[in-house]
Amino acid sequence: MSRRTLVLAISVLTVIGFAVAAFFYERASTVPQATAPVQEIGALVRFNSPSFGPAKAPVTIVEFFDPSCESCRAFYPIVKKMMSQHPADVRLVLRYVRLHAGSEEAIRILETARKQGVFVPVLEAVLEAQPQWHGDAKATAAWDAAGQAGLDVAKAREDMMSAEITATIERDAADAKKVGVSGTPTFFVNGKPLTNFGAQPLYDLIWSEINQSR
Structure with a gap:
């Protein structure tokens, strides 16, 4: 089954997920963006990758x-x-991949949001607005959504082309190539690739790793 077919199959879950965005925003306080350095694990995790959850989580x-x-x-x-x-x-550790028009613009929005301390609300707003900016190289609707979610857009536009953000994008692209990423999302759990794409196989792999850690 193709990934596009799977997207259609789980689209109802997406609608439900964004309908309860307030619930997930509250959860952001218990699954926060990490500020402590992340231990590097080969080409999968870099010390300054966006991350959520406890730094010493077993999975x-x-x-x-x-x-x-x-x-x-x-x-x-x-x-x-x-x-x-x-x-x-x-x-959870996020790594960026650029596959569509507007991808890099949106990544730069997210990275400036991370610097401003509003990564979670901006990420959720940008994703919710995705149908309005998907395929737009300037990601205009993503900028609008980010501003409404708390991003200082003027400051973000000043910072978005910084050498640090560009280095993050290029490093992630190189790592994605190194580990053989050909599409998104691609998941690894404790370094193990998700070989059967889908929500249940991902959950099963996570649960297996949790059980092994106990």
């Missing part, structure tokens, strides 16, 4: 993620729900 999910990817949008509430069910056991 680390690495998601190679394109904010313009419809499947990534569909999986976002699913992954957040999995994390909320195992808040002490699971950490």
